[in-house]
Amino acid sequence: MFPIEEFNVKANDDTDREHEVQLELLQELCLALESGAKATTVHQILCNLIDFSEAHFMSEELLMRMKSYDDYEEHQDNHTQILDMLRDMAARNIAGDSALLKQSARDMLGFIKQHIATRDKRLADHVRLGL
Numbered sequence: 001m002f003p004i005e006e007f008n009v010k011a012n013d014d015t016d017r018e019h020e021v022q023l024e025l026l027q028e029l030c031l032a033l034e035s036g037a038k039a040t041t042v043h044q045i046l047c048n049l050i051d052f053s054e055a056h057f058m059s060e061e062l063l064m065r066m067k068s069y070d071d072y073e074e075h076q077d078n079h080t081q082i083l084d085m086l087r088d089m090a091a092r093n094i095a096g097d098s099a100l101l102k103q104s105a106r107d108m109l110g111f112i113k114q115h116i117a118t119r120d121k122r123l124a125d126h127v128r129l130g131l
């Protein structure tokens with residue numbers, strides 16, 4: 001296998017694993033909120049999710065830049081939007097304004113799944129084909 005192909009396969013494998021972790025953290029957040037977990041527990045999960053998502057998005061954005069990817073700006077806008085929403089959820093949780101957090105977490109799970117199935121899938125196909 002040529003090094004560039006190894007790179008492309010590795011990039012996809014790494015991204016798949018990161019998506020699994022991201023979705024697990026989101027699922028953990030949904031379950032914590034739905035089972036009435038304490039605000040400090042919810043805060044810790046949200047911090048983990050935000051930190052992990054920042055690192056994951058940064059690696060995807062680096063990959064897009066290395067590949068001179070044509071959907072870079074809109075894809076990055078999506079990442080910014082997701083992080084803004086997660087930070088807003090963390091702020092609401094800290095402020096004790098948790099009434100709608102359960103629904104926000106479920107909405108976020110749907111939004112990120114959609115992002116992975118569309119924009120991330122398009123990027124993965126682009127990398128897989130070695131473009």
Ligand SMILES: [Fe+2]
Pocket residue numbers: 060075079115119120
């Ligand atoms: Fe992405």
Ligand SMILES: [Fe+2]
Pocket residue numbers: 019056060116120
């Ligand atoms: Fe992603």
